[in-house]
Amino acid sequence: MNSRIETPAEDEHDSVYSGLLVNDAHWAFGTVPVPDGHGEDPLAGVDTTVPEGVDAHVLATYALMLGDDALVMSHRISEWTSNAPDLEDDIALSNIALDLLGQARLLLARAAAADPSIVPALPDGSPVPPEDALAFFREAHHYRNVRFAELVNGDFAEATVRVLLFSTWRLATFERLRASRDQVLAAVAAKGVKELAYHRDYSARWFVTLARGTDESRRRLLAALDALWPLWPELFDTHAVEAAAAGSGVGVDPATTRDAAEGVLDQVLAAGAVPRPEAPRRSGVLGRTGRDGMHGEPLSRLLAEMQSVARAHPLGRW
Amino acid sequence: MTLTQAAPDELEAHFEATLARHERIEPRDWMPEGYRRTLVRQIAQHAHSEIIGMQPEGNWITRAPSLRRKAILLAKVQDEAGHGLYLYSAAETLGVSRLELTELLLAGKQKYSSIFNYPTLSYADVGTIGWLVDGAAICNQVPLCRTSYGPYGRAMIRVCKEESFHQRQGYELLATMMRGTDEQRAMVQESVDRFWWPALMMFGPPDDASPNTAQSMAWGIKRHTNDELRQKFVDMSVPQAEALGVTLPDPALAWNEERGHYDFGQPDWEEFMEGVRGNGPCNAQRMAHRRRAHEDGAWVREAATAYAAQVRDAVS
Numbered sequence: 001m002n003s004r005i006e007t008p009a010e011d012e013h014d015s016v017y018s019g020l021l022v023n024d025a026h027w028a029f030g031t032v033p034v035p036d037g038h039g040e041d042p043l044a045g046v047d048t049t050v051p052e053g054v055d056a057h058v059l060a061t062y063a064l065m066l067g068d069d070a071l072v073m074s075h076r077i078s079e080w081t082s083n084a085p086d087l088e089d090d091i092a093l094s095n096i097a098l099d100l101l102g103q104a105r106l107l108l109a110r111a112a113a114a115d116p117s118i119v120p121a122l123p124d125g126s127p128v129p130p131e132d133a134l135a136f137f138r139e140a141h142h143y144r145n146v147r148f149a150e151l152v153n154g155d156f157a158e159a160t161v162r163v164l165l166f167s168t169w170r171l172a173t174f175e176r177l178r179a180s181r182d183q184v185l186a187a188v189a190a191k192g193v194k195e196l197a198y199h200r201d202y203s204a205r206w207f208v209t210l211a212r213g214t215d216e217s218r219r220r221l222l223a224a225l226d227a228l229w230p231l232w233p234e235l236f237d238t239h240a241v242e243a244a245a246a247g248s249g250v251g252v253d254p255a256t257t258r259d260a261a262e263g264v265l266d267q268v269l270a271a272g273a274v275p276r277p278e279a280p281r282r283s284g285v286l287g288r289t290g291r292d293g294m295h296g297e298p299l300s301r302l303l304a305e306m307q308s309v310a311r312a313h314p315l316g317r318w
Numbered sequence: 319m320t321l322t323q324a325a326p327d328e329l330e331a332h333f334e335a336t337l338a339r340h341e342r343i344e345p346r347d348w349m350p351e352g353y354r355r356t357l358v359r360q361i362a363q364h365a366h367s368e369i370i371g372m373q374p375e376g377n378w379i380t381r382a383p384s385l386r387r388k389a390i391l392l393a394k395v396q397d398e399a400g401h402g403l404y405l406y407s408a409a410e411t412l413g414v415s416r417l418e419l420t421e422l423l424l425a426g427k428q429k430y431s432s433i434f435n436y437p438t439l440s441y442a443d444v445g446t447i448g449w450l451v452d453g454a455a456i457c458n459q460v461p462l463c464r465t466s467y468g469p470y471g472r473a474m475i476r477v478c479k480e481e482s483f484h485q486r487q488g489y490e491l492l493a494t495m496m497r498g499t500d501e502q503r504a505m506v507q508e509s510v511d512r513f514w515w516p517a518l519m520m521f522g523p524p525d526d527a528s529p530n531t532a533q534s535m536a537w538g539i540k541r542h543t544n545d546e547l548r549q550k551f552v553d554m555s556v557p558q559a560e561a562l563g564v565t566l567p568d569p570a571l572a573w574n575e576e577r578g579h580y581d582f583g584q585p586d587w588e589e590f591m592e593g594v595r596g597n598g599p600c601n602a603q604r605m606a607h608r609r610r611a612h613e614d615g616a617w618v619r620e621a622a623t624a625y626a627a628q629v630r631d632a633v634s
Contacts (some may be wrong), residue, residue: 082395091399305381
């Protein structure tokens, strides 16, 4: 049985293109042109007052740590776009990268609003908003992300393990961060919990599939787990800033999330009949690691690429 | 009427009558083999274009100059993967799988739009591709929302809605850059200079050199000729270029009062044919990228198939 074609008349479709110069209300999300050329303030309408009794610099640095984790991890996952094993996974990985990028933008904006002194100085007249100044005009040694996030990508098994470990850890943090005394962090966490639950679910399903799929997929999965495992313990180290943020009720001490994260991970390992790896933790440099701004070699290369266009045009509008 | 009862000429008459009433042909309807073949070729080419088209813009994801632009670009490239999915699904209703079509692409037996064989050389290209390339695609694709084959037409409605977002986002990026520094304005102009002619090529060769147009129009698969669509695109783009403050690189471009349209020059059709033959600037690179991604993913797809079989066996 055929039905009449119920699409609008052709002229209406044509207006999709010809209406480009009409300033109507149908612009896509995030493209509303505003005078500064940079789009809306990501924290517009949000109360960014630093809660009473909280050190603004501690709050800003703590937000920067969480934001840098998300930004650097998002960048690595975005490198999968157009390279995934199937279209569904290309879309899923892009989605994960987008979620983390959204978290990063809010967290960097929060950091800048809490303590503007952490934002790199730009030439007079630069229209670059503070969250972009933090992302694109900061040197590697000022980045506070865990080293886990910056590792160079491997194969799809590596991406699976990377997303599983990262989202399991970050979700355990965000579940607690929902109770932050800082309204912005609490709101970011409330939204992020749903996103991270999806990331964990997606990667856990693939983890089990690869663990039980073929000899080849299992071999690759175990290799990826062994390669990433040495950086897992660093995720639960407590930096002085994290301790201070937790002490004043705005942050979460990573050490307190370890049991929850390990519990989830043990379930996934069991579902895949994968033994817990035994590789020892990777040491830092003179006792310092990612949270201290001490990174591996990959981060400065990552930033050189990510920052190249922005840095070439410090007065540019995008 | 069922297949077992109807004689071939009755089936054909029914098919023609459906077309004459401007109604949709659906997957279980009888259709001439040539119609099916033409549709598979066109839908597959379109799907491949979406997937290959992820590369030129994907080239700038890791270098997007603001967090907002990075999100917009990543989401756009993700949408292209989504369009590929809808279109491969539409092709599957004609009895051909995504894997088969991918293998035909990788074997060089099916094509994708030649526009994606041009390199992206600056961030302005992200905007220009949105404005001109997606704009030309919309001109080509909007009439396909009314194409005679149901699953294709319905997929195209979704594709066109999203393409229109992309086009606006691209135009908005260029407009923002034009309000920026002199270097940025020069970057936009240089990008438009490079993409204007390739965008005109997207409508295909001139009508007198387009072998498939007549039959495709008779079958209601195609609803306008290449030259008609090209004219429409030029007419719509000129005022947009003026509003943006860029010059379109065609000395022959002039309003023709008598015709009520802009006159314009012809792109370099020899360069176009070189691209079609596989000799364009990025053909080899685009195909190598797709082949590598497909081959790198083989062990993953095998693992998924093996695991699904285990789960099925456990259930039964």
